[in-house]
Amino acid sequence: MSKHIDVELKNIQKKFGSNVVVDDFSIQIEKGECISFLGPSGCGKTTTLNMIAGFLEPDQGELFIKGKRMNGVPSNKRELGMVFQTYSLFPHMTIFENVAYGLKLRKVPKTEIASRVSKVLELVKLPHVADRYPKQLSGGQRQRIAIARALVTEPSLLLLDEPLSNLDAKLREELRDEMKRLQQEIGVTTIFVTHDQEEALYMSSRIVVLDHGKVEQIGTPWDIYNRPASEFVHTFIGKSNKMPGVVEQAVGNKLSLRTDEGLTLIAESKSSQVKAGDNVSIYVRPEKIAIYSDNRGTLDTNRVMGTVKLTSFLGAYTECEVRVGRYAMTVRIQSGHQEAAFAQGQTVYLEWKPEDVFVFPGKGHGQ
Numbered sequence: 500m501s502k503h504i505d506v507e508l509k510n511i512q513k514k515f516g517s518n519v520v521v522d523d524f525s526i527q528i529e530k531g532e533c534i535s536f537l538g539p540s541g542c543g544k545t546t547t548l549n550m551i552a553g554f555l556e557p558d559q560g561e562l563f564i565k566g567k568r569m570n571g572v573p574s575n576k577r578e579l580g581m582v583f584q585t586y587s588l589f590p591h592m593t594i595f596e597n598v599a600y601g602l603k604l605r606k607v608p609k610t611e612i613a614s615r616v617s618k619v620l621e622l623v624k625l626p627h628v629a630d631r632y633p634k635q636l637s638g639g640q641r642q643r644i645a646i647a648r649a650l651v652t653e654p655s656l657l658l659l660d661e662p663l664s665n666l667d668a669k670l671r672e673e674l675r676d677e678m679k680r681l682q683q684e685i686g687v688t689t690i691f692v693t694h695d696q697e698e699a700l701y702m703s704s705r706i707v708v709l710d711h712g713k714v715e716q717i718g719t720p721w722d723i724y725n726r727p728a729s730e731f732v733h734t735f736i737g738k739s740n741k742m743p744g745v746v747e748q749a750v751g752n753k754l755s756l757r758t759d760e761g762l763t764l765i766a767e768s769k770s771s772q773v774k775a776g777d778n779v780s781i782y783v784r785p786e787k788i789a790i791y792s793d794n795r796g797t798l799d800t801n802r803v804m805g806t807v808k809l810t811s812f813l814g815a816y817t818e819c820e821v822r823v824g825r826y827a828m829t830v831r832i833q834s835g836h837q838e839a840a841f842a843q844g845q846t847v848y849l850e851w852k853p854e855d856v857f858v859f860p861g862k863g864h865g866q
């Protein structure tokens with residue numbers, strides 16, 4: 500069965516002066532997917548989106564939308580819906596007029612405009628605001644109208660550039676839920692730009708992790724989290740505890756490691772290209788560490804002793820900072836699991852499984 504590819508980037512490159520800001524970017528995006536571009540500020544997310552939108556031309560490479568080559572095709576011929584980081588509603592127009600704008604340009608008959616606008620306002624759960632002006636809405640409501648305006652023309656591709664970043668935490672979450680529901684309901688192929696890793700994990704069928712204009716990894720949220728292609732991807736997505744060390748022995752996929760603190764650890768590597776003698780960066784995530792007040796753990800590997808320095812209750816979980824030699828290790832204890840409270844200064848035992856250890860070549864770039 501052949502896949503239905505909606506968007507394809509082939510070796511796209513963009514330079515500003517001599518500065519390469521998007522380097523050899525290739526991806527095939529299937530119909531109905533929600534793809535996130537995720538990466539730190541300045542990594543080229545907006546630049547790539549602007550090339551797909553037709554606001555910028557690539558210096559090299561090809562872009563296809565629905566099988567048609569788009570290089571040189573003006574933005575208004577690409578059937579896109581776009582939502583930007585800052586609210587881009589026209590202040591002097593009512594909400595109805597704002598949403599209807601794109602349909603008017605396309606000379607859609609008046610009665611059809613009325614019914615399509617009311618349908619899309621229903622969809623974003625704001626059916627009663629048609630007569631108001633943008634300044635009479637909250638920030639979250641305005642952003643929902645921006646989404647309605649992008650959807651009303653039934654675009655073949657929806658491009659969202661950090662549409663939630665101007666909103667407070669609670670509203671972000673609400674709107675994120677709603678956007679996911681909408682995206683799945685309508686099935687519109689969507690590209691979503693964010694530097695928020697949780698947002699990317701939540702929204703996406705696949706995530707593209709970018710760093711300095713380069714694609715570090717393309718994968719499902721699960722892949723990106725559990726099978727990171729690089730140390731950069733691992734440390735960008737979620738918290739992790741780092742220990743520099745060296746490989747003492749590598750037999751099959753089993754690695755015996757020694758940290759610079761002299762701890763002996765065992766790792767079951769997934770795809771590690773390291774060998775005995777290599778300097779490595781060793782990581783374990785806070786939620787993979789079990790913590791005990793006595794030495795009664797169940798594993799015979801990766802067990803270390805430490806001292807509790809700090810505990811922070813965060814509702815769904817408690818975060819414990821444990822001093823192990825020079826390392827300050829973060830341990831995450833899910834509420835209702837294990838022992839609820841550990842006191843500052845208390846001696847504790849930490850343990851984690853070999854398959855939860857990530858090993859990357861080199862001394863790493865810190866966190």
Ligand SMILES: Nc1ncnc2c1ncn2[C@@H]1O[C@H](COP(=O)(O)OP(=O)(O)OP(=O)(O)O)[C@@H](O)[C@H]1O
Nearest residue numbers: 515516520538539540541542543544545546547694
């Ligand atoms: N018009 C321009 N002229 C020169 N350099 C530019 C231009 N636009 C962007 N850049 C540079 O290109 C790089 C990528 O910028 P881009 O806006 O794509 O980053 P981003 O990933 O969207 O970042 P952010 O998360 O901060 O929005 C940055 O180093 C930026 O300074």
Ligand SMILES: [Mg+2]
Nearest residue numbers: 544545546660
């Ligand atoms: Mg940007």
